[in-house]
Amino acid sequence: MDKINYLDFFPYEQFRRDQEDITKKIEKASIEKKITLLAAPNGTGKTIIALCALLPLSIRNNLKIIYMCRTHSQNTRIIKELTKISDFLKKKTPQIQVNGLSIRGRNEMCLNETLLSLKLKPKESMSVCGDLRKNKNCRYFLNLIKKRSEYDNPIDIAPDLLSEPVDAEELINLCKDKKLCPYFLSKFLLKEMRIITCNYQWIFNPFIRENFLQFIDEELNNCILVLDECHNVIDMATDINSDRITPYSLRICLKDLEIFRSPSIMQRFVKILLSHLEKKKKSLSVAEIEIKAENFLLQVYSQLGFSNLNDFKNLVRDLHTFSVSIHDEKLANGDISRDFVGALAEFWLKWIRCYLRDNYFFCYNLKRVKGKPLISIEIVALDPRDVVIPILKECYTSVHLSGTVNPYVYNNLMGLRESGKSYKGIVASSPFKKENIKAIITEGVDTRRGSRTGPMFKKMLSKIDEVIYSTPANIGIFCASYKILNALVTNGIESIANKNKKQLFIEEPGLSASENAFLVNDFKSMASPSRNGAVLLGVCGGRNSEGEDYPGDYMNSVIIAGFPYHLPTPRVNAKIKYYDKVFDKQGWNFAYLYPAVQRANQASGRPIRKLKDKGAIIFMDFRFKQKYKWISEWIRKELEVVPDKKGALIKSLYPFWHS
Numbered sequence: 001m002d003k004i005n006y007l008d009f010f011p012y013e014q015f016r017r018d019q020e021d022i023t024k025k026i027e028k029a030s031i032e033k034k035i036t037l038l039a040a041p042n043g044t045g046k047t048i049i050a051l052c053a054l055l056p057l058s059i060r061n062n063l064k065i066i067y068m069c070r071t072h073s074q075n076t077r078i079i080k081e082l083t084k085i086s087d088f089l090k091k092k093t094p095q096i097q098v099n100g101l102s103i104r105g106r107n108e109m110c111l112n113e114t115l116l117s118l119k120l121k122p123k124e125s126m127s128v129c130g131d132l133r134k135n136k137n138c139r140y141f142l143n144l145i146k147k148r149s150e151y152d153n154p155i156d157i158a159p160d161l162l163s164e165p166v167d168a169e170e171l172i173n174l175c176k177d178k179k180l181c182p183y184f185l186s187k188f189l190l191k192e193m194r195i196i197t198c199n200y201q202w203i204f205n206p207f208i209r210e211n212f213l214q215f216i217d218e219e220l221n222n223c224i225l226v227l228d229e230c231h232n233v234i235d236m237a238t239d240i241n242s243d244r245i246t247p248y249s250l251r252i253c254l255k256d257l258e259i260f261r262s263p264s265i266m267q268r269f270v271k272i273l274l275s276h277l278e279k280k281k282k283s284l285s286v287a288e289i290e291i292k293a294e295n296f297l298l299q300v301y302s303q304l305g306f307s308n309l310n311d312f313k314n315l316v317r318d319l320h321t322f323s324v325s326i327h328d329e330k331l332a333n334g335d336i337s338r339d340f341v342g343a344l345a346e347f348w349l350k351w352i353r354c355y356l357r358d359n360y361f362f363c364y365n366l367k368r369v370k371g372k373p374l375i376s377i378e379i380v381a382l383d384p385r386d387v388v389i390p391i392l393k394e395c396y397t398s399v400h401l402s403g404t405v406n407p408y409v410y411n412n413l414m415g416l417r418e419s420g421k422s423y424k425g426i427v428a429s430s431p432f433k434k435e436n437i438k439a440i441i442t443e444g445v446d447t448r449r450g451s452r453t454g455p456m457f458k459k460m461l462s463k464i465d466e467v468i469y470s471t472p473a474n475i476g477i478f479c480a481s482y483k484i485l486n487a488l489v490t491n492g493i494e495s496i497a498n499k500n501k502k503q504l505f506i507e508e509p510g511l512s513a514s515e516n517a518f519l520v521n522d523f524k525s526m527a528s529p530s531r532n533g534a535v536l537l538g539v540c541g542g543r544n545s546e547g548e549d550y551p552g553d554y555m556n557s558v559i560i561a562g563f564p565y566h567l568p569t570p571r572v573n574a575k576i577k578y579y580d581k582v583f584d585k586q587g588w589n590f591a592y593l594y595p596a597v598q599r600a601n602q603a604s605g606r607p608i609r610k611l612k613d614k615g616a617i618i619f620m621d622f623r624f625k626q627k628y629k630w631i632s633e634w635i636r637k638e639l640e641v642v643p644d645k646k647g648a649l650i651k652s653l654y655p656f657w658h659s
């Protein structure tokens with residue numbers, strides 16, 4: 001086993017261009033415990049590279065590989081590659097075995113009808129599931145425990161299925177048949193697994209990590225972390241470290257405090273917050289407004305009659321203790337507990353910890369959902385490094401993979417060089433044939449707020465018309481915002497699609513995952529030559545422009561309509577100010593420009609997913625020409641600028657598709 005290397009695991013006939021070289025580099029860097037960042041377009045084969053580079057080290061040093069992705073379908077893809085490796089080993093070197101399991105959160109794996117009907121957030125589900133188990137009210141869990149007691153090793157519960165890498169979907173189906181809890185069966189099996197594929201939350205969310213490490217029976221320093229599509233981790237890390245309260249959560253708190261006869265001051269505290277939020281909801285004229293955290297704290301505790309922060313802190317601690325007694329009493333009565341009181345106490349303990357720190361921002365946020373205003377008070381974490389660095393420090397090593405990441409920005413925002421480990425950056429060259437990629441920036445389109453006029457949208461539509469006319473099958477149009485999407489609809493995109501005999505599909509905000517899946521499947525089904533193709537109108541940063549692949553004719557051309565800057569909200573401005581301070585005046589680049597270009601880069605890569613794919617990418621906003629250096633390298637090297645002339649896009653695109 002000491003002599004094994006990446007070649008023992010590579011299941012294909014031959015390496016693609018650069019694949020072997022990159023694999024060797026990652027293998028070497030990981031042995032040296034360096035952090036590796038691989039920036040490589042789709043089609044490079046990043047998954048097989050990472051698995052082959054890391055498995056020898058994992059087996060030699062008995063380390064677990066935690067392979068983290070954003071979506072279930074990405075996890076499934078990892079298990080498929082691992083299965084190829086496992087089959088290859090069975091034939092070539094049966095003495096080496098690799099197994100693996102993809103896992104999902106409790107809400108996605110649970111079969112208990114009561115828990116599912118409550119539609120809870122992950123942390124609440126954890127608590128409710130705990131109560132159901134303690135009260136012996138979950139038959140799936142009881143069946144599993146009974147089964148486990150019949151076997152020495154949990155893997156024997158389903159030996160056939162579990163002798164190979166297993167996807168969560170297969171495990172759930174098996175458990176449905178046998179009436180077992182898939183979530184806990186997967187946890188019982190984790191200890192036996194060489195590779196675990198999961199969402200980033202399992203490692204980066206401290207509540208989930210603690211449990212997870214217990215189940216895998218390993219310390220983090222015995223784990224190799226792989227962060228697939230790692231550009232997502234930046235926002236995920238700040239989200240995990242943020243918190244909010246809403247009138248809905250406060251009303252449930254108040255009800256619990258009244259039922260369980262809390263000291264009156266606790267109820268008064270919640271009533272003060274509730275009435276404050278109700279007043280704010282009526283008076284707020286913008287979606288977001290900064291709260292001066294220190295003043296607000298003073299205002300709250302003064303209203304409660306306290307003269308100093310310590311007295312308020314004691315109240316919040318008492319509230320936390322009281323939440324535990326509520327929970328225990330509910331549990332003893334066989335009730336299901338939703339711990340909003342504990343969450344309220346944690347929110348204020350965090351406020352007290354962070355109100356003087358400049359890496360947090362405090363605000364009211366007002367959203368409209370189905371026409372109704374919903375208000376919240378939020379604590380917004382600004383610095384991803386607070387969550388990321390301790391993990392990167394502690395793990396054995398980590399490999400970061402992305403097709404669109406900007407290594408310089410990522411390195412800074414994730415604090416890779418501050419983690420106490422050396423760093424190895426690898427930028428792969430494009431695996432695509434030049435003749436298969438057409439990349440265009442159109443001149444003459446300006447979607448800045450002041451320029452969004454009727455004539456400008458008419459001009460955009462005439463250029464979109466030229467792209468649709470030149471493209472044989474499907475076209476994706478990803479707009480900078482829903483405002484631009486709606487303006488294209490109002491100005492007649494449907495008649496342009498119809499004129500070109502293509503059906504228009506429009507992504508709407510608030511569609512459920514299954515409604516959206518129907519929309520996308522219908523769009524894809526129009527790709528055959530007999531059906532003449534279709535147009536999908538969506539937004540950058542949405543699930544169809546980032547989580548969905550459109551290989552082959554599913555999307556021939558993609559248009560990025562407008563430069564997808566986020567609205568300059570107070571929280572974005574706070575981030576810019578903070579990043580200016582901690583990243584040497586890079587606030588605007590890191591907090592404003594980079595996320596926008598990242599959204600455009602993600603959307604622009606949708607049609608080119610496989611080596612043989614052919615695709616056209618059209619950036620429709622003059623600002624892309626100014627910022628072209630930020631566009632993904634594999635696209636940038638093919639870029640041409642098309643002048644603002646009638647027919648110029650047809651002249652460039654038609655021969656690409658039809659000659």
Ligand code: SF4
Pocket residue numbers: 106109110111112115128129130132133138139140141181182183184
């Ligand atoms: S034990 Fe399993 S099936 Fe039962 S509530 Fe918890 S996650 Fe759901």
